[in-house]
Amino acid sequence: MRIVIEDVGKTFLDSKKREVTALTNINFSIEEQEFVVLVGPSGCGKSTLLNIVGGLMSPSSGTVYFEGTQGKKPKLGIVFQEIALFPWRTVYENVIYGLEESGASKQEQQEKGKHYIDMVGLQGFEGAYPKQLSGGMRQRAGIARALAVEPDLLLMDEPFSALDAQTRTLMQEELLTIWDRTRLSTLYVTHNIQEAVYLADRVIVLSRHPGQIKEIIRIDLPKIGRDKEEYRSHFEQYADQIWQLIKHDAQEALKEG
Numbered sequence: 001m002r003i004v005i006e007d008v009g010k011t012f013l014d015s016k017k018r019e020v021t022a023l024t025n026i027n028f029s030i031e032e033q034e035f036v037v038l039v040g041p042s043g044c045g046k047s048t049l050l051n052i053v054g055g056l057m058s059p060s061s062g063t064v065y066f067e068g069t070q071g072k073k074p075k076l077g078i079v080f081q082e083i084a085l086f087p088w089r090t091v092y093e094n095v096i097y098g099l100e101e102s103g104a105s106k107q108e109q110q111e112k113g114k115h116y117i118d119m120v121g122l123q124g125f126e127g128a129y130p131k132q133l134s135g136g137m138r139q140r141a142g143i144a145r146a147l148a149v150e151p152d153l154l155l156m157d158e159p160f161s162a163l164d165a166q167t168r169t170l171m172q173e174e175l176l177t178i179w180d181r182t183r184l185s186t187l188y189v190t191h192n193i194q195e196a197v198y199l200a201d202r203v204i205v206l207s208r209h210p211g212q213i214k215e216i217i218r219i220d221l222p223k224i225g226r227d228k229e230e231y232r233s234h235f236e237q238y239a240d241q242i243w244q245l246i247k248h249d250a251q252e253a254l255k256e257g
């Protein structure tokens with residue numbers, strides 16, 4: 001499904017009731033089967049934008065529309081940094097939660113539950129509770145839950161940033177394998193430039209004060225295997241290009257704490 005973000009702006013009131021512009025003049029689209037990554041320094045409005053696209057927050061101006069829904073509400077799959085799995089539900093019960101909510105039959109719940117648990121590599125852990133899982137496994141369960149509703153758009157906000165570096169690298173690789181099988185239109189938020197270049201079809205670089213689009217960069221490398229030696233110099237060029245766009249803002253963000 002194609003999603004269009006048109007002239008979106010967002011203002012908040014600060015503690016002194018003054019208006020602060022968090023986002024202004026945001027225009028882009030997420031094409032069918034496209035993986036778009038939002039990257040930018042702390043406070044540039046990445047999460048705010050993701051929440052607006054996901055309908056969790058309304059924009060102060062502009063619109064977000066999902067093309068071709070024929071009036072139906074689009075289905076969204078959302079994965080946050082801290083996955084809010086229900087602690088009293090097993091992995092299986094967590095994964096089928098959205099299906100239960102949408103009134104899917106027991107048979108559909110079982111089929112899809114199994115399919116997506118297998119896809120994220122959690123077979124054998126269906127009956128485990130979240131507290132019995134490692135951080136990486138909890139994220140997998142969260143991803144399976146988001147996928148199980150077969151969403152029109154997958155939204156991911158820093159899903160791996162609480163994981164250790166090795167687990168994070170493995171999860172990035174697995175996410176691409178999963179994405180390759182599902183081909184979902186995806187909007188993914190990260191601070192991490194390497195992660196953005198590794199995952200994205202296009203990277204949207206945001207600047208801060210106010211948050212706006214600085215540049216949109218198409219990553220013209222094979223989607224799977226772009227971390228191979230033969231692409232290393234291209235990969236680093238993209239990463240460097242993005243860092244040069246962000247560096248000044250990141251330094252400013254650091255001064256503000």
Ligand SMILES: Nc1ncnc2c1ncn2[C@@H]1O[C@H](COP(=O)(O)OP(=O)(O)OP(=O)(O)O)[C@@H](O)[C@H]1O
Binds near residue numbers: 013040191
């Ligand atoms: N509910 C709110 N009320 C007031 N200001 C807010 C609110 N939510 C966000 N902001 C402000 O909007 C700006 C963008 O915040 P947002 O969390 O979207 O940035 P971010 O790029 O996701 O940051 P980070 O990378 O640190 O998570 C910030 O200046 C933030 O202080």
